[in-house]
Amino acid sequence: MITQALSLPDWSPEAVVFDCDGTLVDTERHWQEARRRAFDAFGLTPPPGFAERAKGVHYTDCGRLMAEETQKPELAADLARALLEHFLALVADDPVTMPGAVELVRLLSGRMPLAVASNCPLEVVEECLGRAGLRRHFQHIVVPSGTSPDSGCEMRPGIVRPKPWPDVYATAARLCGVEPVAALAVEDSLTGVESASRAGLRVVGVGPRPAEEDAVRADLWVETLRAPELLAWIGAGVSGGG
Structure with a gap:
């Protein structure tokens, strides 16, 4: 329509x-799952509404956003790397x-x-x-x-x-x-x-x-x-x- x-x-x-x-x-569902797995890997809880704020955001900036919104700015690079690794594994299995x-x-x-x-x-x-x-x-x-x-x-x-x-x-x-x-x-x-x-x-x-x-x-x-x-x-x- x-x-x-x-x-x-x-x-x-x-x-x-x-x-x-x-x-x-x-692939947005894969990004959502990858974000969930990355948060979980570092023992972090996704902030409310994070999925919508992260939509379309470059993965490195998403990692920074994940770190900032959980008050862990020192984890920005690690979260970005984890996010990309989880996403690549997910999309390879289910395109x-x-x-x-x-x-x-x-x-x-x-x-x-x-x-x-x-x-x-x-x-x-x-x-x-x-x-x-x-x-x-x-x-x-x-x-x-x-x-x-x-x-x-x-x-x-x-x-x-x-x-x-x-x-x-x-x-x-x-x-x-x-x-x-x-x-x-x-x-x-x-x-x-x-x-x-x-x-x-x-x-x-x-x-x-x-x-x-x-x-x-x-x-x-x-x-x-x-x-x-x-x-x-x-x-x-x-x-x-x-």
């Missing part, structure tokens, strides 16, 4: 950049695509450049896409190579900062050979929506519609990538060359 419709029906993308976690591959992801990627594949912009390490994205049978459809994968989004640093050549900085989406559009304003981002987290919007891409948000002040940050919200209206719009734009 389309829950918001603005200017997208009159516009067609020249490239599409997808988030991976929670957008293409159902599942999100509803509609395969259909949408196949619809677009070969007709325009496709890329992935993710906060996950490259090996995680490659593993997830490979096991889901989607890797061959993407010409580019962009992941952070730089510092924490909380560091306040400016962008430097060769440094790609994690979401919510715009770097991963701006870089993905450039690699696809299009201006950011000509590209579409597909995202499930508000962190990712902010990143794509700051980069200048139009954005489709996927999942339950958030509060209105957050919903307006995307051009469109759909419950799943199987939304018939979304597939019809993308199909018409691709067929029309738009």
Whole structure:
């Protein structure tokens, strides 16, 4: 079901950049379980509402957040390492695509450049896409190579900062050979929506519609990538060359 419709029906993308976690591959439950295991390994109790605050956050920043919210700042690096180790083990055992992801990627594949912009390490994205049978459809994968989004640093050549900085989406559009304003981002987290919007891409948000002040940050919200209206719009734009 389309829950918001603005200017997208009159516009067609020249490239599409997808988030991976929670957008293409159902890994958020693995991150949740990995966080639970990491907390448990250090004898810590997850603070109320932590799962929502951690959604879409780079794993190193998540480790820092886990440490800060449990008053154990000295454990930030150890928690981040444990989080990634548990996640990799979980996703290797149980890769599942999100509803509609395969259909949408196949619809677009070969007709325009496709890329992935993710906060996950490259090996995680490659593993997830490979096991889901989607890797061959993407010409580019962009992941952070730089510092924490909380560091306040400016962008430097060769440094790609994690979401919510715009770097991963701006870089993905450039690699696809299009201006950011000509590209579409597909995202499930508000962190990712902010990143794509700051980069200048139009954005489709996927999942339950958030509060209105957050919903307006995307051009469109759909419950799943199987939304018939979304597939019809993308199909018409691709067929029309738009």
